[in-house]
Amino acid sequence: MKIGILGGGQLARMLALAGVPLGLEFVTIDPAQDACAAPVSEHWQGAYDDPVLLERLGQVCDYVTYEFENIPVAIVEQLARTVPVYPSAQALAMSQDRLIEKQFLNELGIATAPFAAIDSLAQLEAEAGRLNFPAILKTRRFGYDGKGQFVIKKPDDLHAAWTAMAGHALILEGFVPFCREVSILAARSPSGDKVYYPLSENQHHKGILRMAKNTRDDLLQAKAERIIDKVLDALDYVGMIALEMFELEGELVANEFAPRVHNSGHWTLEGSVTSQFENHLRAVVGWPLGATDSVGFATMHNFIGRNPDLKTLLALPQVHVHYYGKSARKGRKVAHATVRADSEATQSGRSAAVAKLARQWDDS
Amino acid sequence: MKIGILGGGQLARMLALAGVPLGLEFVTIDPAQDACAAPVSEHWQGAYDDPVLLERLGQVCDYVTYEFENIPVAIVEQLARTVPVYPSAQALAMSQDRLIEKQFLNELGIATAPFAAIDSLAQLEAEAGRLNFPAILKTRRFGYDGKGQFVIKKPDDLHAAWTAMAGHALILEGFVPFCREVSILAARSPSGDKVYYPLSENQHHKGILRMAKNTRDDLLQAKAERIIDKVLDALDYVGMIALEMFELEGELVANEFAPRVHNSGHWTLEGSVTSQFENHLRAVVGWPLGATDSVGFATMHNFIGRNPDLKTLLALPQVHVHYYGKSARKGRKVAHATVRADSEATQSGRSAAVAKLARQWDDS
Numbered sequence: 079m080k081i082g083i084l085g086g087g088q089l090a091r092m093l094a095l096a097g098v099p100l101g102l103e104f105v106t107i108d109p110a111q112d113a114c115a116a117p118v119s120e121h122w123q124g125a126y127d128d129p130v131l132l133e134r135l136g137q138v139c140d141y142v143t144y145e146f147e148n149i150p151v152a153i154v155e156q157l158a159r160t161v162p163v164y165p166s167a168q169a170l171a172m173s174q175d176r177l178i179e180k181q182f183l184n185e186l187g188i189a190t191a192p193f194a195a196i197d198s199l200a201q202l203e204a205e206a207g208r209l210n211f212p213a214i215l216k217t218r219r220f221g222y223d224g225k226g227q228f229v230i231k232k233p234d235d236l237h238a239a240w241t242a243m244a245g246h247a248l249i250l251e252g253f254v255p256f257c258r259e260v261s262i263l264a265a266r267s268p269s270g271d272k273v274y275y276p277l278s279e280n281q282h283h284k285g286i287l288r289m290a291k292n293t294r295d296d297l298l299q300a301k302a303e304r305i306i307d308k309v310l311d312a313l314d315y316v317g318m319i320a321l322e323m324f325e326l327e328g329e330l331v332a333n334e335f336a337p338r339v340h341n342s343g344h345w346t347l348e349g350s351v352t353s354q355f356e357n358h359l360r361a362v363v364g365w366p367l368g369a370t371d372s373v374g375f376a377t378m379h380n381f382i383g384r385n386p387d388l389k390t391l392l393a394l395p396q397v398h399v400h401y402y403g404k405s406a407r408k409g410r411k412v413a414h415a416t417v418r419a420d421s422e423a424t425q426s427g428r429s430a431a432v433a434k435l436a437r438q439w440d441d442s
Numbered sequence: 443m444k445i446g447i448l449g450g451g452q453l454a455r456m457l458a459l460a461g462v463p464l465g466l467e468f469v470t471i472d473p474a475q476d477a478c479a480a481p482v483s484e485h486w487q488g489a490y491d492d493p494v495l496l497e498r499l500g501q502v503c504d505y506v507t508y509e510f511e512n513i514p515v516a517i518v519e520q521l522a523r524t525v526p527v528y529p530s531a532q533a534l535a536m537s538q539d540r541l542i543e544k545q546f547l548n549e550l551g552i553a554t555a556p557f558a559a560i561d562s563l564a565q566l567e568a569e570a571g572r573l574n575f576p577a578i579l580k581t582r583r584f585g586y587d588g589k590g591q592f593v594i595k596k597p598d599d600l601h602a603a604w605t606a607m608a609g610h611a612l613i614l615e616g617f618v619p620f621c622r623e624v625s626i627l628a629a630r631s632p633s634g635d636k637v638y639y640p641l642s643e644n645q646h647h648k649g650i651l652r653m654a655k656n657t658r659d660d661l662l663q664a665k666a667e668r669i670i671d672k673v674l675d676a677l678d679y680v681g682m683i684a685l686e687m688f689e690l691e692g693e694l695v696a697n698e699f700a701p702r703v704h705n706s707g708h709w710t711l712e713g714s715v716t717s718q719f720e721n722h723l724r725a726v727v728g729w730p731l732g733a734t735d736s737v738g739f740a741t742m743h744n745f746i747g748r749n750p751d752l753k754t755l756l757a758l759p760q761v762h763v764h765y766y767g768k769s770a771r772k773g774r775k776v777a778h779a780t781v782r783a784d785s786e787a788t789q790s791g792r793s794a795a796v797a798k799l800a801r802q803w804d805d806s
Contacts, residue, residue: 091462095463098459098767101749117467117468117482118459118481118482351759351760366753366757368756369759369760373737373738388729389729392724392730392732393730396715398463399463401463401464403465418715420737
């Protein structure tokens with residue numbers, strides 16, 4: 079069975095590595111010659127919206143999926159006429175625009191930060207007054223890893239924010255004084271079966287995820303599952319989904335969801351019976367979903383900018399290294415490592431050593 | 443860093459799947475167009491002894507290894523002049539000939555079944571009288587999965603055995619009335635560092651391995667490590683090695699070793715902190731070896747002849763499926779699945795379900 083993936087980055091690479099043992103074959107479309115997924119897939123170098131490549135993809139693949147949400151919805155709609163594409167164009171559209179996404183979540187009764195669409199400086203000033211400071215001005219579309227965001231700490235910043243961001247469709251979001259960042263990862267199959275991973279506890283720095291770890295019997299697990307359930311059912315969703323949330327006074331406030339495998343779920347490769355990558359493929363193909371029980375305690379550390387020295391990493395016990403095959407570039411996610419152990423104490427000590435390395439190599 | 447592998451079967455496929463996350467790239471040489479490793483490596487279709495391919499391999503690769511021991515020693519010797527090849531030609535030569543292998547083991551003080559070289563029917567009759575019945579007449583070279591063997595149960599079988607096997611260099615081996623089959627898997631790095639996996643407990647049927655599982659605190663673990671230690675040091679060995687042994691009255695009797703990753707170590711993919719595939723690559727490249735602690739209880743089941751129905755397998759909890767991308771053929775190892783669990787009781791129940799499936803699909 080052949081799976082097409084729009085995008086050939088690290089997520090496509092890890093999808094292929096998870097799918098080959100299941101007998102799946104992969105075609106990836108990516109403009110980069112040295113795409114991360116090229117060594118483990120049939121890599122078609124080209125633009126995601128190249129009509130010739132897309133037509134061919136629809137012909138040779140049994141299913142198509144994607145590894146990032148900044149692809150034109152029209153492409154997915156067109157492809158879906160000849161081959162099943164999961165997640166659906168509707169889910170993709172919903173996740174691409176922060177305004178539509180938050181409205182959708184609120185309509186489902188899911189709390190978000192307060193927000194307002196911004197079309198002018200006057201409107202920005204008015205809404206900032208209503209939402210209070212600090213607030214964050216964001217592009218509605220195409221933001222990732224903290225890009226396309228401006229933190230407005232005080233009224234004096236408003237003009238600079240507008241100058242920096244004008245020309246884009248914008249959304250102003252109130253700041254949530256959260257005590258913790260978490261994400262709920264779940265998969266839904268075409269038949270409506272669902273599995274949920276234990277809440278992932280996340281740490282960001284400069285807008286980029288740095289660490290994510292599995293929780294055990296988290297007090298907010300059931301609440302998080304009820305929230306993602308609403309999203310999955312409303313969208314008749316198929317595949318993995320990740321919803322990032324803030325914890326605020328024992329409640330969950332939704333931030334944004336990604337209709338794909340997600341960085342905060344990389345610990346599932348070693349820390350779960352079935353990884354998010356395998357479950358995404360199982361869902362897309364319509365196979366039974368895999369168990370999501372944790373295997374011990376796992377913390378993932380992102381490496382930003384350049385690969386850490388491999389020998390140093392491998393000398394640490396129970397450290398699982400994932401290079402993405404990327405060249406060094408400031409602020410770029412080039413690799414991650416997951417520390418897994420059977421006891422929390424052991425895991426915690428080992429994780430601290432990797433965190434130190436990650437900071438040392440951090441070039442963001 | 444680029445690794446060349448002679449052979450593109452399932453072992454090469456799993457080596458590449460383990461090595462890509464470490465940033466390694468792979469070139470495989472295999473005569474089959476649809477070689478198992480082709481989707482995850484740069485596959486050069488051709489004979490293992492094609493001089494043009496071999497010369498090119500030596501030029502483009504940083505290290506070369508192999509996935510089966512029936513390749514001419516001369517090839518490894520020649521390649522080793524331009525690129526490091528591990529395990530060494532000496533280790534390979536030793537493993538290719540059952541007679542030389544057993545002599546080598548005995549010289550190290552390692553017990554084996556009694557054996558004798560056989561060159562004529564008269565010699566066969568004489569040695570069979572000495573070794574007693576049953577005895578097994580084997581080709582000295584190129585046997586695998588029970589091929590090239592003739593079990594002689596009584597004097598009347600001697601003539602038929604000779605007729606069937608004459609023309610090959612032969613060895614007669616006395617039968618070991620074992621109570622258990624085990625293998626010790628270990629890795630040694632160029633600097634002499636070593637790691638040992640917990641003994642694998644194996645079950646064969648019709649000469650083909652059917653099941654292998656990890657043991658915990660086995661009473662023979664220390665003995666097995668001392669045995670493989672002698673082999674590793676005598677050969678100045680680099681890479682993974684697997685030594686199959688029989689247990690007989692609390693003692694270990696060596697059968698044969700494979701200078702490579704081994705079917706009885708496939709459970710390490712999910713049942714060990716570091717898999718045999720990753721540790722083979724770490725050893726070959728000279729990186730620190732990974733921890734070999736078990737992660738719970740794991741049993742591997744081979745699927746022979748044809749792939750079992752994937753949906754049926756995936757509906758079972760904690761079952762990890764590894765298809766090799768092979769077409770169906772009687773007696774061929776086409777896939778395996780590993781059942782892993784945190785408790786032995788849970789593991790055992792689940793494993794029984796997979797064993798039943800494996801038998802059902804068995805076509806050997």
